[in-house]
Amino acid sequence: MSERPAAIDAPSAGVFGDMLRTVEKLDTPEGYKAELIRGKIVVSLWSKLRYLRPMRRLRSQVEAHAPEGHVAETSPFLFVFPPAERGFGPDLFVADETAFEAEGRHADGAALSLVAELTSASTRDADWLDKLDTYGRVVPVYLVLDMQVGEITAFWDPSPKGYRSRTTVTFGTSLRVPPPFDFDLDTSEFAGGADVES
Incomplete structure (x- = not known):
């Protein structure tokens, strides 16, 4: 499979429950993940090797400030947002750790307190x-590490129309992560994994 995401038509296209069951039954190749995006099942590569250091550094920092009872992970679990x-x-x-006590292969998106995505071309x-x-x-809190431009954006204050607040800084600049985390994120080690062309 190429790095470009591949869309798969689900048997009952447009029926979220059927699509979710199809995703759960997929035997995706090692290093790939399946997501439901814009009414399609999309299979794409898991993160690049050089993203490991930024992800580990980010995980250690947010984990230290996570709300009580919440766990920080980089495992490819599927979180669902039925209304959307x-x-x-991610x-x-x-x-919230209690989200992982249920049977099945997906968790409720409402259990999330923070999501971070590291962008790739695909x-x-x-x-x-x-x-x-959807996250908004x-x-x-939603963090987008834009690996193509070397910036990180924090979005927060979700509403029915999306996030009400955002801040963007370049890698190497401290970023304030809002409550419920409420700390200054050190982004100095993120630049090493970036895809920025000089």
């Missing part, structure tokens, strides 16, 4: 458009 008929596997997430549009719109109605 979406299912995303690059990094912080979620996922950039979904991270900035579809995921921003439910998830308290």
